[in-house]
Amino acid sequence: MAAKRLGKSTVKFTNPPIIVGTGTIVGPIEGKGPLASDFDVVLPDHAYGERTPERSETKILEQAAKIAIERAKIDKSMVDYYMAGDLLNQVISASYSARQLSIPYFGLYGACSTCAMSLALAGMVIDGGFADYVLVACSSHYQTAERQYRYPIELNIQRKTTSQYTVTGAGAALLASSGIGPKVTWATTGKVVDLGSKDVNDMGGAMAPAAADTLLTHFADTGRGPGDYDLILTGDLASFGSEMLKELVTDNGVELGDNYRDCGLMLFDTKSQRVGAGGSGCACSAVVTFGHVLKEMEKGTYRNVLLIATGALMSPLSCQQGESIPCIAHAVVIEA
Amino acid sequence: MASQKAKKQVSNLPHMTQASQEEKRQQLAYKELVQKRKPRPRYLRNVLVAFVVGGAIAVLGQLVLGFFVSRGLDLDAASAPTLAVMILVGVVATGLGIYDELGEFAGAGAAVPITGFANTIVAAAMDFKREGWVLGMGAKMFIIAGPVIVYATLAGVAVAFIKFITSP
Amino acid sequence: MTYLYAFLVGGAICAIGQLILDFTNLTPGHMLVILTVAGAIAGGLDLYQPLLKFAGAGALTPVSGFGASIARGALAEAKRIGILGLFTGVFEYTGMGVAVAVFFGTLVALIANPKS
Structure with a gap:
């Protein structure tokens, strides 16, 4: 068995990568939420001076990546890899942002799980000795996601009780083989879980089994439990999905207590802001983790955090053809 | 023809059908749970x-x-x-x-x-x-x-x- | 009095649509098609006409009225000029609305962008 592997699907980094710089940008609605002050840039509107929302998303992704490099106080040319992803067909936001950055690039698709996925991959690349600096980033945009997955923006549509709001934003982090900052220490790769859900208005409910599977696998592989973490963070299960996750893991003898939160619920005031059941999208876990959680770790609020970013891997095409929604969740541990 | 035969053999493997039955049971149970817990519209x-x-x-x-x-x-x-x-x-x-x-x-x-x-x-x-x-x-x-x-x-x-x- | 009936009938048809949305997993698109087809069937059988007389715009302005108008147009022309009227009369009452939507819709799209 590979030396750094634990159990079924967890790796433990012997030279854990260090997060030396982050950049976060959020849209106008997120900018009115409770975490607003934690982000580097808050957009005045969705368009951000661009002709199309797709261009606006590319712009914020690129900008977040540049901020992360700047914060790390290194030169762009020192970055060995850029790993990025988003929700759009052919991950265009990531690839178009890479066109501007001219750093060797891996385009990733993990739907809303991309944030944890990129952290895990970057960790393996750095710990494997293949790179000193890896830039990870992901983005989502309310208007581009709405256009691709749902309906035209101005269409009259009433949200369902479990509908979620795609976060407009981008989060980037620069990981390094040496330096000062929080470390990514473990990573558990999820497998695709599909319990047959076909309801495109209920992503949280569809993704909860994948999150439960990865969480239980992580605990089994590492021998840890919920009490070993100051914060267990799911990406975008929102109100209904996190309720289902708690129920699913309770059935397996794991109790999630007060240290369990969901990024989609932290980013908004779900009572006063009209975001349905909570936030979703690649940027949801990225901006909360890189913006809010890492700042709190710096202050000492949290020492070790388990991030489980969840993704629904369907497309509008597969759903219209009657396929159910395959889901995935990746977990990474970040320690101060 | 060969691929058809192979397909038949695969579907005849006993552990596969068992697994899919277990999967179906899980799917059904989860579907029921979701139906029960999903917040109702007003x-x-x-x-x-x-x-x-x-x-x-x-x-x-x-x-x-x-x-x-x-x-x-x-x-x-x-x-x-x-x-x-x-x-x-x-x-x-x-x-x-x-x-x-x-x-x-x-x-x-x-x-x-x-x-x-x-x-x-x-x-x-x-x-x-x-x-x-x-x-x-x-x-x-x-x-x-x-x-x-x-x-x-x-x-x-x-x-x-x-x-x-x-x-x- | 027609105004009250218009309110009650128009509201009731929308309420039926809402019940379809809330009690089934159908999308708004499916719901609209169901109501329109129901209206078209009623219109083709001359059953929608009494409702129109009774509630005026309450029966005319919901999409079911749009469906009924399509069927009524087809039937009326068929009665007038024979079987080909089924096809020439389809957009008798609704063609104007569709043309207005296309023309002014394009005009609006020229000057306005999606906001929220």
């Missing part, structure tokens, strides 16, 4: 708001219809310009960016009136124009209204045909 509130807003739009339509009737048109002849005026109302409200808000508030109360039908056309036009005037807006303007027209025509012509040949 049925009464939604239906009341839809009723009031939809009714109000109908009253607006009646004002328009009454106007055309008072100008000497009969009910049949007045229905075309009434529909046209109401569609224009929906078009303008969409352009101002208020019809989607009304839809979020009133659900079917905004979607069912002909103003909502107009909204589906304009919303699509505004959205898809960025993919070009021909293949974007031109092709996708009726992305939601299209099925309505298609099935209304199919059903309308078929039923009218039956009525036509059966009535003396």
Whole structure:
């Protein structure tokens, strides 16, 4: 068995990568939420001076990546890899942002799980000795996601009780083989879980089994439990999905207590802001983790955090053809 | 042929069928759990708001219809310009960016009136124009209204045909 | 009095639409097609006409009225000029509305962008 592997699907980094710089940008609605002050840039509107929302998303992704490099106080040319992803067909936001950055690039698709996925991959690349600096980033945009997955923006549509709001934003982090900052220490790769859900208005409910599977696998592989973490963070299960996750893991003898939160619920005031059941999208876990959680770790609020970013891997095409929604969740541990 | 045989062999493996049965049981159990726990819509509130807003739009339509009737048109002849005026109302409200808000508030109360039908056309036009005037807006303007027209025509012509040949 | 009936009937048809949305997993698109086809069937069988007389725009402005108008147009022309009227009459009452939507919809799309 590979030396750094634990159990079924967890790796433990012997030279854990260090997060030396982050950049976060959020849209106008997120900018009115409770975490607003934690982000580097808050957009005045969705368009951000661009002709199309797709261009606006590319712009914020690129900008977040540049901020992360700047914060790390290194030169762009020192970055060995850029790993990025988003929700759009052919991950265009990531690839178009890479066109501007001219750093060797891996385009990733993990739907809303991309944030944890990129952290895990970057960790393996750095710990494997293949790179000193890896830039990870992901983005989502309310208007581009709405256009691709749902309906035209101005269409009259009433949200369902479990509908979620795609976060407009981008989060980037620069990981390094040496330096000062929080470390990514473990990573558990999820497998695709599909319990047959076909309801495109209920992503949280569809993704909860994948999150439960990865969480239980992580605990089994590492021998840890919920009490070993100051914060267990799911990406975008929102109100209904996190309720289902708690129920699913309770059935397996794991109790999630007060240290369990969901990024989609932290980013908004779900009572006063009209975001349905909570936030979703690649940027949801990225901006909360890189913006809010890492700042709190710096202050000492949290020492070790388990991030489980969840993704629904369907497309509008597969759903219209009657396929159910395959889901995935990746977990990474970040320690101060 | 060879691949067919292989396929048959695979599906005959006993552990596979067992696994899929276990999977099916899990899927069913989860589906039931989701059904049980999913937050219900506010049925009464939604239906009341839809009723009031939809009714109000109908009253607006009646004002328009009454106007055309008072100008000497009969009910049949007045229905075309009434529909046209109401569609224009929906078009303008969409352009101002208020019809989607009304839809979020009133659900079917905004979607069912002909103003909502107009909204589906304009919303699509505004959205898809960025993919070009021909293949974007031109092709996708009726992305939601299209099925309505298609099935209304199919059903309308078929039923009218039956009525036509059966009535003396 | 027609105004009250228009309110009640128009509201009731929308309420039916809302019930379909809330009690089934159908999308708004499916719901609209169901109501329109129901209207078209009723219109083709001359059953929608009494409702129109009774409630005016309450029956005319919901999409069911749009469906009924399509069927009524087809039937009326068929009665007038024979079987080909089924096809020439389809958009008799609704064609104007569709043309208005296309024309002014394009005009709006020229000047306005999606906001929220």
